[in-house]
Amino acid sequence: MEEIKKKQSISLSEVKEILGKVDVEEMDQIQRWTYDYVSKFTKIDPKDAKEMKKQLMKDCELTEEEAVEIVNIRPTSLAELRSFTFGWKKLILAETLEKMLKIIKGHS
């Protein structure tokens, strides 16, 4: 059985970039469902998504998973963002939330 060495979270646009290189005809059902899903919900290009993830991790001290969640959903208001971060069970200052909003706006 396999051993997990590393796990790196990636955003929907990065998934689309990876699956986009494969011929749709050669995909199995799960791959096709995933490709359809990411094609539907990806709104920014992978470069922008990677940059946004890096910025969120560096400036707002988010973990990679948290940053990817924000990149995927891209909330537009402070109240929306607060309701999302509620699930992370950690204290996030209002200043940090505003910083996050600025980064999101900068990439939309």
Add this chain to the structure above:
Amino acid sequence: MFSISTLLDVVRIPPSMFGTSIKKAATNILKDKYESMINAELGYIIMILDAKVDEMGKMIAGDGGTFHKVEFEALTFYPKLQEIVQGEIVDITDFGAFVRIGPTDALLHLSQVMDDYLKSDVKSGMILANQSGRTLKVGSTLRARITAVSLGKAAAMGKIGITCRQPFLGADDWIAEEIKKSGGGSADAKEAKVEAS
């Protein structure tokens, strides 16, 4: 959430594959073994991306194949608890809706759709709210929070539960309405309001 997982394993290259390149043979074996599989730790293994195969293999007495250590990358999806996801309704049933959230479908139970009296109309593929008049139908896109995950052996395809009964969750138009109600909510909008008053 989607991830790229780096994994270690040992593959057996059968004698019938000795003619092909070792990387190609190992990748094909890994694809057969892992793709479309569900693992309790990794979640759904969608695709094998790349494999680095140790060229020096081992042989075992009585076995014609060679065994090679391999390090490979796989595209995986693990539905994390409390994660916010986007999805599309693919089926409506008496007890709720099935929402596609990536390589799998999650159950949005009727009690978790919204704070209202709901009626599920399976024939027309629609969930109707009595008081607010809001509807959900096959093809609607929504935002939800993952509240239950079961990827054990008991659930062959895994069981995932989601909810929309929290602020800023639900169908896209409901969220837009809620954002409007909260006055834009953004810092800029609030500042503009303060300045105006």
